[in-house]
Amino acid sequence: MSNILNVIVIAAHPDEPEIYAGAISALYAEMGHRVKFVTLTDGCCGHHEMCGEELIARRKQEADEAAKHLGVLEYVVLPIPDGELMPTPEVRKEVIRQIRGWEADIVITFHPDGPGHVDNRNAGKIVRDAADFVAKVPNAVPEVPSLKKSPIFLLMPDYAARAAYSPDIVIDAGSVIEKKLRACDAHASQFYEFAPWQGDFLHEVPDNWEEKRTFILKYWDRFLRVSDEVLPTLSKLYGQDYAASVRYAEPFEIANYGRRPNEDEMKTLFPMLTTSARM
Template sequence: MRLLILSLFISGFFLNAGAQQKPLRVMMIFAHPDEGEVYTGGTAALYTQMGHQVKFMSLTNGDAGHWQEKPEVLAKRRYQEAMNAKKILNLADYEVLDYHDQQLKNTKESQGKVIKSIEAFKPDVVFTFYPAEGGHIDNMTAGYIVRDAAKNLKMEKLPVFLYVRDFYTHTFSYIPDIAFSTDKVWETKLAACGAHKTQVEEAIPHGMGILEEVRKDPAKQKQLIYDNTYAYSKVFPSYIYTLEKWCGKEAASEVKYAEAFEIAEFGRQVSEEELMKLMPMLGHAHVVPR
């Protein structure tokens, strides 16, 4: 009897340990190919390096993100760039819907596609845009689509939804619920963002009036990719309090690159203890020693 009890105890222990080691499933849902990378590339890299499964979903094909390319040609190029970034970040999947760039609408159809994708992937956590006025119209629409889709999910366990601030709404006064360093995966994030050449090597420098200058100088091209990625990854003043909360004041002062999020009002609501299980990078500095 004692042997049987001991065997059951040991079996239960390892079964429980296995359950605790089950990989998390995470989705990032944005409006355009490249936004998962610039807004959550560090987070995605941290997850995948820990052995978790991450999926990116772009609600448009990005076919308007260029001054010169025909939409159908650009859509194909941007899809291939997304696949290149997928390899760099070691993503489980990268889904690109065929809605046109700058024409995204919050409809039952678009919500249905998001519902179908979420229910199929069964994520524990979903990241999407905070739908505030003042941001890119497609980005705000993406946030509304995900919010409305979440209300109609048929899942035994709903995901936790986290908001990402659109670049143009970063200046709004707010304190994120979550913030952490992405210093250790900065080069991975930079490479993933750099994979979107139609943007960082063509559209962005063209918009700045420095396209030919950048094309002639690889060093300037490299610097532009860094600067563009850093603009989405720097430690904003609003991050400091939250960084100090999660990794301590001393470690927070050393953070060079960070990503921050807010817990959405919809979806599963969790305690801080549960949140740390869903985001195992919390409570760890992830700072590169200098």
């Protein structure tokens, strides 16, 4: 592993890498590391008025804009219809290509089991199934060189699993919360149109940024702020005094597949933990 880390976030729909892993991605980018986002579907179900190629193109444009706010270098949206993601060999091979092509040190994705969106679960299953092939299996997907070492796999809590979540790592998101909020703002079709329509609060969508910022913090609170299930890990990693001051956070679990980093490697892989602990 070089001094520059290669991080890839693999989710199901455009806007999920931002809301679940936007802060850790922005922190890596600020430190000079390379971050890539991949969504395994095109998000074509994500609207109440728009549809088809028009919506797909809009969501890709929003994704590219969000990437700029976070410092993400690439944002790939695969042409698989929203709601139809399945853990097939073909999709698994594409995930292997994406991970190898990025020479990933860290892969962030969804849990393969549990409640929540079926595409999210299947994204987690696909990455889990791909994990055994990305390193030291050169005859699998031979057109992309096999990695010499398995990445570390981190699991994001799907929105429906958060309350029962017990993270191994919690990232203090405070220093980059504005970048994360701006990335969410870029996905206007989701944060100001489709989700408010689904939740019957479309009439509350504001016009200016300061009010939009408050709007996102209100309705996506559980994705942004520190909650009870992350407090023990926060205190363990940062100390109780520092943890008590943290307002915004992102939790992750180290997957039970791939490999588990030792204590020294944790400091290399997650330098933002060491930096925050010294503050």
